[in-house]
Amino acid sequence: MLQEPLKRKTHLSIALALVFFFVIYPLLVDAEASYLVFLFYTAFMYVTLSQGWNIAAGYAGQVSLGQHAFFGIGCYVTAITWRAGTAGYLDPLAMLMSGAGAAVVAIVVGLPLLAKLRGDYFALGTLGLGEILRVAALNGGSFTEGAAGISIPSDVYQSIKPYYFIALLISVLTMLSLWFIAHSRIGLALVAIREDETAASANGIPILRYKILAFTLGAFVTGLCGSLNAYFVFHIDTTGAFNLNWVIMPILMVILGGVGTFVGPVLGVFSLIAAFELIRLLTPQLHPIFSGAFIILVTLFLPDGIMSYLTGHKNRLLHKLSPFKWLALNK
């Protein structure tokens, strides 16, 4: 027990050192020519997306397969407001509106889904949301520019640095929010819901309210990432904005790092990105095969994630999250 404050101090020091490193790194190198700066930018985005999924699925046990819908909303809100002249380049207000847009949709959709559906059915329901929004955007006429998508002039682009620092800021804020939630009554309530909904309800926890809260927070940060992506790619269409990769990759990263853990998703993001990059370097033509094999090996040998290896005890959460039961079948 006496070691606990010491551990916390060490963890905090490591976290601060890492953030400090990430802040100064682009200032020390030629950021425009550095591929590592771009990789870090991508990693920060995925840290946010992973934690956005982790808060609902990992902490509250509500596995969403619809994060790409929230990402797409973020992209489109930013693109549409920019095109309309109500938002500018890297406009914080537009980014907040994008997050808020995703959060509102999460509440509207989450209310019936979270009240009525559980487990696999909830996951499938959220998967449907992405498809509905994709088709809606495809047929959105001049509002969404249909299949052509919305093009924003890219000549405003000056440097990757603002994107890098915004992505870093969003990921740090997401991590901090998650930390405070996890160590508050809300966090306890979410874990109680995840472990046993009936028992949680019997103990007076308003389960729907907490589920909605977790789902909405996840959607909000995912919408923020969508907004930043819109500013980075300058062309938003349904194929890119509502791409399933925006949900599959974060899930893989969280599983690799450790579902329902605080640091696990971050480790998952950096490990997966580093591994994929190395595989691309060593086998540029065959990387999908080796990347796929890597994922299979990880799920076979580290089904509970890197964090279970670190902490020395197996996290049994995967057994409880029904869509992932198969991962642990042969254990």
Next chain:
Amino acid sequence: MMKKTTKIVFLLTCLFFLSSLFFTMQQARAKDKKEILIGTHMPLSGLGAFTGEEQKWAYEQAVADINKAGGIYVKEYGKKLPVRLYEIDDESNPTKAAAAVERLIKRVKVDLILSGQVGAMGVLPGMITAEKYHKYYHGAVIWVPQFLQQHFKYCTMYFMDPGQGAAMVFEVWNSLPEKDHPKRPALFLEDTFDGKTIGNVMESLAPKFGYKFVLRLTMPMGAKDFTSQILKAKGAKVDGIFCMSNVPEAVTLVRQMKENRFSVKAFQGFKGTWPSNFYKSLGKDADYILCDGFWSIDYPYKGAKELGERFYKDFGRYSTNVGMYYAVAQILWQAIEKAGTLDDLKVRQAVLDNKFETVNGPADYDERGIALFPLGDNQWLNGKRRNIYPFDLAKYKIMVIPPWDKR
């Protein structure tokens, strides 16, 4: 626990350090100019993979051929430099296409970039990324309006115009005997930007050529049943079809037309009817169907026949595409030599200022960086695509489709 945490953090740091080492090695290699490093991203998996394979083959042939000739003379270096091609699979995903171009520019440190493909799915995000870093992107396979929206200064495009494609369809139909002109044609269009764009152009140009579409029907991508569309068309006495779709949808449509005994005089397909697996799936039922093409082995241009035969030798089938991709690379090789440098803007300017000879005919870019070439049209017969357009280059003439009960 702390020991293990430290172990993992150390491991991750090592991974990144190793990656950085590789990047540094790549950079060091780039400084020692012994070759011209050309980067490209292609859809080798995903929706666009059916064309990515041919693009990859064509680029590799163009590189092999120029290297066989000793490389490209670059005045700035006072010698001929061989070309090396660095390929990345963008998985037909716009986000991955943009990331691929980031990788080509920042990690691989390519000198110039050869086009990816399929408009907004690959070329447009690739171009936008290249523009950000002031890297010349020698583009193809993108519609003119999409290209013009971004006011690119470091990109060019080589493709066809939707208006050209639409005009070709009507000219081909008009080359049929008068009695066999489709009197009540219909549009069958996939629900994509390409489908909508070409559909709008077809409708607006139709009156100029004496046509009016009686129906405009949507074919959702991935759909497995077009019976309702076919029955509507049958009810409206449709006798000619223009179809823009991917291969599976085009195959399903033709199969269900046969099942419903729905015959037309002319069936023009775009995109979904030219790949070889369209014919493989349908066999003789694909006979007489028209397919677009960006090139033909029958073209009289230098190297066209030899390229087509080489492709046949490697794949056992003919291509209506490889010549276009080969031409894109040919233009870039000539432009580098004319520019005498690998400087991005100077190479682009050389592309704009000169005329080029290719296996796809002469290419001449305008001041906006656009070069258009005439689309080709072919008709399937006995497993072969017979080139019927452009009329002055074509060896064959269009034939009317016999009704299903007379085939």
